[in-house]
Amino acid sequence: MTIGPTTEPAAVATGDSASIASGTASVATRTYRFFRYNMKITIGLFLVSIIVGFGYIGPFFVDLELAEVGMVLPPGQAPSAEHWLGVDANGRDMLAWLIDATPDSLKVGVMAGALGVIIGASVGFVAGYYGGWIDTVLRTVTDIWLAIPGLLVLIVLASMVDVLTLEQMALVIALFAWMGAARVIRAQVLTLRERQYVEIARMSGENGMYIVFLELMPNLMPFLLAAFVGSLIGSILAAIGLEFLGLGATHISTLGNILYWQNFYNAVIRGMWWWWGSPIVIFVVLFAGLFIASIGLDEWANPRLKERS
């Protein structure tokens, strides 16, 4: 293992050459080696941090009031030295609007993603650890959930209420963001629970919860992280889908909201490329980053996926 002092060596066979040498190295060196060896995670995190930085450091440089309707006249300006990303049809400075919207979009994703992993991991743990009929029931529930198009159910829900807060939105999205985690964790627990150290813990009379959280959990960290990123991606996608349809947290600026308004005002047909183009750039960087990081995390969790060179 190359990360975290809490994880037992050789508990999960990550199989990287760096891990053998890492026993005595300092935390800094080990961290460096980890990122050096897992290039995909590094690249992914780098791309994601660009967007995070944009949303959280941006407000120190750009006046967010410019993001309000009618702040910049005339409306509909193309990008210029003064307004780097142009102005929308209602006099909102695009740069300020995007900076204002990014953190909230990320927040929904992180909240829903985390919640999704917690639900999914719990389901997966219980199913894999206890097995038997509990496993059958939970697996069937997971399969059913996977077959139901979450976006549509979310649409039904969101269209019944006027407006959702960010937290409510994260909560409902999480209801459709846990299945991936459940499947992965169940499969891992199935193999882990037969290991000898788990057997020993069981024989020494530890209870189920102790075994699950202190013996199994640390070994599942890579899988949990990979599942978290997966569910984060799904959550942000669901949020954008809802917002693009004009549902969800309509009262605050989010990236999906910007897309809704550009569609509402036909920005594409009117040739206002800066209006839809800039949110797309943010999405491409963000999703590419998350996606590459998730592939990297998958490979870290399961080195068999890594190319043999």
Next chain:
Amino acid sequence: MNPAYLVRRLGLFVLTVAVGVTAVFLLTRLAPGDPIEAKAIALEAQAGNSGGDIGPIVEAYREKFQLDGPLHIQYLTYLTNLLRGDMGYSMTNYPATVRDKISAAMPWSIGLATVTTVVAMLFGSLVGALIAWRRSLLVVQATLPVLMVTAAVPFFLFGLVLQFFLGVHWKVLPTAFGVDPGFIVGWNVETLWQLTKHAVLPATSVIVASTGLWGLGMRAMMVTTAGEDYMVLADAKGLKERRIFLVYAVRNILLPQTTSFALSLASVVGGLLLVEIVFNYPGIGLLLRNAIGESDYFMIQGVTLITIFAVALALFVMDLLYPLIDPRISYDRT
């Protein structure tokens, strides 16, 4: 085919539909806010009145749409109506029924979904397999980062980009609708041309994005397959390169590929609906968007139900077809 398996799989199908149907029922009935009342107030405001007594109107609507009994009675009515294929009336386009509207829109969506899935699957799998094949061209191998980006970005964002460049900027393709406005669809060449022309952009945006997904899945599997003993043996026997690639490698990966596709089908469908909205393509996605805009709850509910049903059915049929793709699977022993 093993009847026990068939029954079990059929059970899962029925269960999925039942869960979806019940979830939609509960969501629409238990959510705060009263759509009927909201609708009546909106109608009143539209007519230029406000503050009048809407009570009788609300009651009349409730009765009309059978929303006035206790919950379990409502549920039974809802179920029996659904079994008869009756999903109620469109609230904004009364007396058009939800079923009529959906039947008119469905062929567009199914057409788009089928064509894009088949093309993306064939093309994506091929690209993915070639990227992992160590003897393929370096140019092909270098497209991996491109695949990662296309796989990561939602379909409809590609749609916006394509719409702008090909439809607005260079004006080569129409940006909206299923056929030109005013065109009368018939069984002729002109119709075919119209349909193709209008479907190119929406289809391409889906294909580009899902090619990435198929490609990455295929590549990951190829990488692990390449080290298998039977691959080495095939090589040692001096078999033709093409045969090793297609019959030994690709064929073995197609089943897991199909499985992972089945797992993501539900979310792919969600993405398709959004693409239709970007291109004003007359499928059920557009129907849904309009229904949301007009707060036509029965229509929203209907589109959701039919989509849940369609996805569940597709997964069911796919499971039954597995043995055809892969002889390793046999349902005779379980």
